[in-house]
Amino acid sequence: MEGWQGWDDYAPFYDWENARTVGCRDIRFWQGLAERCGGPVLELGCGTGRVSVPVARSVDDVVGLDRSDAMLRQARRRVRRGRVDGSLRLVRGDVRSLPFLAASRFQLVMAPYGVLQSLLRDRDMRATMTSVLGVLRRGGTFAIDLVPDLQSWREYDRRVSLRGRRRGGATRISLIESVRQDRAKRLTIFDQEFVERRGRARTTHRFSLVFRTLSVRQMTGRLRRAGFTIEAVSGDYRGGAWHPEADTWIVLARKPR
Numbered sequence: 001m002e003g004w005q006g007w008d009d010y011a012p013f014y015d016w017e018n019a020r021t022v023g024c025r026d027i028r029f030w031q032g033l034a035e036r037c038g039g040p041v042l043e044l045g046c047g048t049g050r051v052s053v054p055v056a057r058s059v060d061d062v063v064g065l066d067r068s069d070a071m072l073r074q075a076r077r078r079v080r081r082g083r084v085d086g087s088l089r090l091v092r093g094d095v096r097s098l099p100f101l102a103a104s105r106f107q108l109v110m111a112p113y114g115v116l117q118s119l120l121r122d123r124d125m126r127a128t129m130t131s132v133l134g135v136l137r138r139g140g141t142f143a144i145d146l147v148p149d150l151q152s153w154r155e156y157d158r159r160v161s162l163r164g165r166r167r168g169g170a171t172r173i174s175l176i177e178s179v180r181q182d183r184a185k186r187l188t189i190f191d192q193e194f195v196e197r198r199g200r201a202r203t204t205h206r207f208s209l210v211f212r213t214l215s216v217r218q219m220t221g222r223l224r225r226a227g228f229t230i231e232a233v234s235g236d237y238r239g240g241a242w243h244p245e246a247d248t249w250i251v252l253a254r255k256p257r
């Protein structure tokens, strides 16, 4: 299993599901950070542009990078709708290897909404941190948002976790989800089944996504070993103190001057 797998299949459903879960609650945080740091800004794993597009309204010169073609197609649509073509460039690539971006020298590299949890092995994490260090300016910021403690989720089998309609449409969607844990490897596996119904027609899409969750302590330790200094660790999008039950785990790291 690889953490980059499954996203092509998820792409048509990603915005539908996330409008009902994370929504926009992190957007103001990323816009504020980008305004303070200034451009150029790179988003690792930009997906459908949920974060990159609003950030490109706040600062010029944003690059969104993702490995999934299907996610990037959704992002291109959002770019056209949001009319940010001039300030946002979308690039297909892998977060573990960014040398082709080195000439850009980013002021801020963002890893929102658990993107780094798609890295399933330590060598993938090391390669990504080294790559980010290579494309950041001296003094530049690497900002990471982790989905807390996936490891503590209880396992369940084929639960209907969401139901609804596509916006304004006649298509009804249900998400039937199972969660499995491989605690020794710190992996959480989501088996997803999206069922679309339109009139009497029914289509089923099945795929799995795998995430590896490091603790905040493990993450900051790895960042320090890679050559970053840790600026802040917070537990919400307003800069509140981090604690083990915090809503989100945000780490701000800096490349030394």
Ligand SMILES: C[S@@+](CC[C@H](N)C(=O)[O-])C[C@H]1O[C@@H](n2cnc3c(N)ncnc32)[C@H](O)[C@@H]1O
Pocket (backbone or CB within 6 Å): 003, 004, 007, 044, 045, 046, 047, 048, 049, 050, 051, 065, 066, 067, 068, 071, 093, 094, 095, 096, 112, 113, 114, 115, 118, 119
């Ligand atoms: C949880 S989504 C986050 C999307 C977006 N950042 C957001 O906040 O909505 C994770 C994204 O990371 C991408 N991804 C996973 N592994 C990757 C890798 N090794 N290189 C590049 N992109 C990757 C996936 O294709 C997916 O679009």
